[in-house]
Amino acid sequence: MPFASFVGVNHHGQLVLFGCALLADETKESFVWLFKTWLEAMSAWPPKAIITDQNKAIKFAIMEVFPESRHRFCLWHILERVSEKLNNFCKANLTFVDKLHDCVYNSLTVDEFEMRWDQLIKDFKLGEHTWLQTLYEDRQQWVPAYLKDTFFAGMSTSQQGESVNSFFDSYLSEKTTLNEFLDQYEMTLENLYEKEAQADFETLSIIPSLKTPSPFEKQAASVYTNEIFKKIQLEVLGMSACCISNVQQEGAITVYIVKEWEDLEMLNGKDYKVMWNGSEVRISCICHLFEFKGFLCRHALVALITSGVPKVPSHYILKRWTKEMRNRHVLDDFLIEQACNGDRPKTMDQRYNDLCQRSSRFAEEGSLSEESYNIALYELQRAVQKLLIVNNSNGRLSQPREQFEKVASSPSNHCSTQESWQQMGQEVFEHMGACQPVYHTREFYQ
Template identity: 50%
Template sequence: MDQCGDSAASEDGSCPVLDDIDENYTVRDCSTVEANIFSDEVEEDFSIDEPIAVDPSAAENANGLDPYIGREFESEHATYIFYGEYARHVGFGIRKRFIRRSKLNNEVIGRTYVCSREGIKLSRKEVDHPRPTTRLDCKAMMKVKRYENGKWIIIKFVKEHNHELYPHSACIFESPLINTYNEAPKSAEIDVSKTILLATKRGRPKKVQSTEKNCRNLFENEQREPLSIGDAQTLYDYFMRAQVSNPRFFYAMELDEQQRMRNVFWADTKARVDYAHFGDVVTFDTTCLTNKYETKIVSFVGVNHHGQSVLLGCALVTDETKASFLWVFRTWLTVMQGGPPKAIITDHHRTINLAIAEAFPQTCHRICLGHVMRRVPEKLGKACTNNERFIYKFEKCVYDSLTVEEFERRWKKLVESNGLLDHEWIQTLFEDRNQWVPVYLKDIFFAGMSTSRQGESVKSFFDDYVNEKTSLKDFIDQIELALQRSYSAEEKADLETYRRTTSLITGSPYEAQMASVYTMDIFKKFQEEILLIPSCTAVRVREEGAEVNYVVKELRIKRNGLRGVIDYEVLFNGYETKVCCVCRSFEFKGYLCRHAMVVLFAVGVFDIPSRYILKRWTWDAKNIDICNGSQDSGPEFVAKCFSDLRADSLKLAEESSLTKERYRTAKIFLKEALMKVASMEKVPVSDPNTKSKEAQRITWQQN
């Protein structure tokens, strides 16, 4: 077997763009290496002094990256780097396909580089679960030969590909290699054809390429710490399964100085699509898994238009350092390919706070109120928590304070009367009060993801699947079940909204208006506000031009069964038809409160103004006008198209599943549609059920 003769470093000591690899291994589209099904083949003979005709027009019109027949290079290695850089720019992977050696001295005198999708994968009948092929018989290639003067010249170049190109996710990046690899690979117990590598040093990410040894190190290394070899294999197997079913599944890994996995991140297609629609508010949740390294699973969770939790990405971290959290945040933000969230909710964790302040400086960071309240018994001890009056007053101070002044007055009285002035945790809570106390955050939209009232709770996405006794293997088994149930719940809610059999239970014009606008789940929450309107009375207290101040008196039943009246200040602007309540329900949850609607009714506004109807809560939250938009490419466009088509597909599925005839008609239609769409991009499709799209992967080096 011929070996590549170039070293991993250039003569000036700088690292090349690509690491040299064995002839039977392939540098893949997205920083990967895969076993070549072909043996080492030799091209047809060509004379070493054969003249070559230079294409003048191609040479004149080519830019610095374009190959053309007759282009000269100083060395074979230079041709490899050149074609690799061209492939990165255009968006495909390359492979060293043929080699030609001199019969006189066995020196390399010719090379052929091909697209990584060249060739046709040979079938193996004995394989029970064959992997999806990535070979599409692509003819794109570049052939070079060495002349007597030592120059290497392009003698053949085929530009056209028969598949989609990915210039933003190409595999070859100009950065130092993490390792070199000069020996033949071991038996392929672990397939490295779809592996992505994240690099070793801490800091802001920078893209680099991955070599075969890099990939194998991830899953074949002893993995003494921080992850065991069994954990690594479990992750790898899951990623391989996910790539088959998710056309744009992404995963990334960070290694420590000994090339062992430290942190891992992944996100599927739906997570990236959902972030485009519902990435305004995100919860960052951490859960400890059972192993001797105390690995934590961290998840990014959003809320869709049904008020359901949606997973926006996962990561495993093996240490709770600022550097690890920064890596996770920056990786996630890059993968989502959008701006940072407007608000993020986390546990009360000092290291996470510091990392968020650096990674998302413009994002409003809120500490989960439920997390704070659950820790009260643990932090304050029995002396306070066994006192029912203390618990009642603590909750009243936190939940019922309508102004900052009211909260701070109640807090001071509470801590003084219970001897907590010098309590360290209480002091820390008060210092961080603007991050967890509702009265400080009422003007920030949180999509209902953090508790605002006593008795409310927000569940983690994996609450029903993961606990402190869950191993990594068990978690991987459970995550697919959790995701499937999440997808099914959303589809069910979509269908219920489309069928819409909402029953109106009051005569309110606002109820009738929003019944056909909001999704079923959000409408039910809005309907709760409608039902409480009769308990409210609006009293005009002051008028100044277009602005009118009201006090809405709401009758409440207290815990002890006694009645009480709570006053809410509401400001109405007649010129702009704006209404603002001191409870800030709209600002916090995204729909109007009963107090605001009482005032609207009092001034004769019987339709809720459009500014108070958030599209993210409506039945068509994911629907867009693709045809009339100016954008026709990029990740955001893809996400919007995906969501729009998915909504139509649900309607088709509902109508087509009623009878066998409808079902058969829909199947024929879908098969024809898929074949037609695929042919438009010149992508061969033999079976509409084929799931052979590759994952989208990038690699980073951190400084």
């Protein structure tokens, strides 16, 4: 059976499993069902960006279910197919693959890619190749130059280890039975949890070693998780290969041309245009590393230090990469932001999941001391009483007798009618010491 997995990355850049499914087939209808079901499980919040294999059925299903999401194809998967689709040609033209990679990866702008691609096709006389024509038609969904303005958390999938397809390779195969699949799925989750817990521990207990006296590196070491710090450290080290070759003033914006030498053979280096607005504290680079990966590039850092700014501005430090990502306030801020944007849950299950997430902050604060616990318990009792009154007045709990008998039961209490259910709840809320089980109204809708 076709296996579909939803994978992202956590604050350490590690792969995270959001969910998966076994499909009957790979038709558009199956993928539409898959995406709608997953969307419901995610409280109706669609992904801002999604990466898939190059597949027409998936492409059209995403257009229907996730019309606002930025969809890209797995770059590694596409480049792997080059040798398959042009096998004999690649063997006869050994430089083609290298030039293709150079065209795809090293084109800073859309215009540069278009020029390089056109020249590549002409040089190797591949204008009539059907698969390459199809690839070019879909270029906006796989060529980095077209996608650098969208945040993909660094998931470029340019290497096999980053490929979503390879995520389960060490756990599953075509011979895996359904029972084995469930066991392996749990084992996969356990391994992921262990890796994340280990990375959390190392971030909090191990101070990363600095390689330069740069204030940017010191700031990054104190803010980011260790794995993300290593990526930023490479950018700091890369500053030594950069210099400002030209400076222009365009109103409030200072334009820096940063030249970077990648190796000794590139005598002229490569130019990167960086725009700095000092009054608004805004900076952008033509390479769009921040937009794509979520941290500033070496070219922007060179421009900042030249402008007399020794620290990365706070709005260029994404919470999702920092040590504070584990802080209980981050999730709370995220939920508030979603509510302000109008992304409110619409179904009962979505409301239930949303309230569970929000209540975790309430529980954490309430458990810090006996005083806060008493306050939380008192306010919780008052809130539940109000909810019971509202729900009863709206007829929310008018359910068949047999459903109450099935759900509302425990060794110490048995509620077979709506009246006895309400009576039990009222007794619990009036007496703080009576810690009786209280069943959530969601259970009546199972």
